[in-house]
Amino acid sequence: MDRKMAVNVENLIKTFNQQEVIKSCNMSVRRNSVYGFLGANGAGKTTVFKLLIGLLSPTAGRIEVLGMDSFKYREKLLRNIGSMIETPVFYEHLSCKANLEIHLSYMGMKDGNIDSVLKDVGLNVTGDKPVSQFSMGMRKRLGIARAIVHKPKILILDEPTNGLDPLGIRDMRSLFRSLADNNNMTILLSSHILSEVEHIADTIGVIADGTVVEEVDLNTIKNKYPDGLENYFFHVLRGK
Numbered sequence: 001m002d003r004k005m006a007v008n009v010e011n012l013i014k015t016f017n018q019q020e021v022i023k024s025c026n027m028s029v030r031r032n033s034v035y036g037f038l039g040a041n042g043a044g045k046t047t048v049f050k051l052l053i054g055l056l057s058p059t060a061g062r063i064e065v066l067g068m069d070s071f072k073y074r075e076k077l078l079r080n081i082g083s084m085i086e087t088p089v090f091y092e093h094l095s096c097k098a099n100l101e102i103h104l105s106y107m108g109m110k111d112g113n114i115d116s117v118l119k120d121v122g123l124n125v126t127g128d129k130p131v132s133q134f135s136m137g138m139r140k141r142l143g144i145a146r147a148i149v150h151k152p153k154i155l156i157l158d159e160p161t162n163g164l165d166p167l168g169i170r171d172m173r174s175l176f177r178s179l180a181d182n183n184n185m186t187i188l189l190s191s192h193i194l195s196e197v198e199h200i201a202d203t204i205g206v207i208a209d210g211t212v213v214e215e216v217d218l219n220t221i222k223n224k225y226p227d228g229l230e231n232y233f234f235h236v237l238r239g240k
């Protein structure tokens with residue numbers, strides 16, 4: 001595997017009930033980059049993410065994350081991956097701080113930077129409030145905090161800003177950029193908010209009907225589509 005790559009996927013196939021939902025899919029993500037993963041509803045983004053973190057096993061093909069087979073070495077990779085996929089599940093009766101403490105101990109880490117991470121995601125004022133009393137946006141923020149608190153090398157976020165208020169969206173944007181630029185993290189994120197992805201990503205991957213059809217540097221897209229990512233996306237999906 002190319003050492004510059006954090007993720008390398010070759011000829012990946014995933015079937016559910018004999019139906020192929022991921023089809024001969026190839027994908028490569030450069031280390032320390034922010035990879036914006038785009039695709040229509042049902043195209044396969046979440047399924048690919050679950051395969052990358054070893055939550056699903058591939059039907060065929062190869063997935064290497066940090067040079068390791070993601071399913072075979074999922075225990076070893078766990079500590080190096082942070083993820084938020086679908087609705088995060090928490091200990092509802094506990095505070096956000098207690099939830100992060102449990103997560104860190106699960107990861108075998110004693111010293112975390114819980115207070116500063118809670119500040120980063122804007123949850124530093126919630127005190128002892130149990131998660132059961134959190135709003136949807138607060139849960140999303142806590143999901144992001146849990147994904148980053150153990151300082152993973154790779155961060156995989158499925159629609160991380162969906163449900164956040166405008167300030168939260170802006171804060172997360174600068175948090176993600178800083179994690180990639182200053183903390184050597186590689187970030188893969190999916191979003192339907194193209195203007196958001198445009199602000200954060202270095203590379204765009206587009207998945208259509210279970211296979212990645214394009215992987216392009218955002219700068220290349222900006223040169224070709226100065227009016228924005230939306231035009232590029234429609235062009236790829238509809239050939240317009």
Ligand SMILES: Nc1ncnc2c1ncn2[C@@H]1O[C@H](COP(=O)(O)OP(=O)(O)OP(=O)(O)O)[C@@H](O)[C@H]1O
Pocket residue numbers: 016017021039040041042043044045046047048
């Ligand atoms: N456990 C499952 N069993 C059967 N089919 C599944 C399962 N999980 C996903 N699928 C199917 O796989 C396809 C891809 O779903 P996936 O959730 O990966 O899409 P997505 O790109 O994340 O969509 P969205 O943008 O709507 O979140 C869909 O057709 C979905 O119905």
